[in-house]
Amino acid sequence: MTHILVVDNHGQFTHLEHRLLRDMDGVTVDLTDNTTPPADIDADGLVLSGGPTMEDIGHCREYLTLDVPILGVCLGHQLIADELGGRIEAGDYGGYADVTVSISDADDPLVGSLAPDTRVWASHADEVVAVPDGFTITAESDICGVEAMGDTDRDLYGVQWHPEVAHTEEGEAVFENFVAICE
Secondary structure, three states: OEEEEEEEOOOOOHHHHHHHHHOOOOEEEEEEEOOOOHHHOOOOEEEEOOOOOHHHOOOHHHHOOOOOOEEEEOHHHHHHHHHOOOEEEEEEEEEEEEEEEEEOOOOOOOOHHHOOEEEEEEEEEEEEEEOOOOOEEEEEOOOOOOOEEEEOOOOEEEEOEOOOOOOOOOHHHHHHHHHHHHO
């Protein structure tokens, strides 16, 4: 069984990430608060959930040094970029919207299976505008140039959108692909 931890950054959809993963075959999943000490993290992969503010991310920056695959969702995506030398800024669009995302790397293990494009539910209040060294932009939209990014050497991935919500067409596939990365 592949064990995934969903790190709670106090986002409104975190419980949906937990439930979607819990319902997958071959996966055990636990929800843990972002204040859990890194030494207490024991999992095959981490999902850094979305959340309201970068000021309340607990130990998430430290989790990036753990030797496990990590998927950042919305705030988690932005946190990965910010911590590893990318850049985030306030988005021009702002709140939640139904967005068509173009997959720019069909070979990417996280989002490549969604190519050539997919419909997602995303918030663009803040967004990644420059990816860290070692990362590739794997998806973009008319609203945001970095809808998804990945560093396959370190198994670090991020998506601006919320794959866990019903409004995202192929969200379950994103989580299935992440579980495959973690196996």
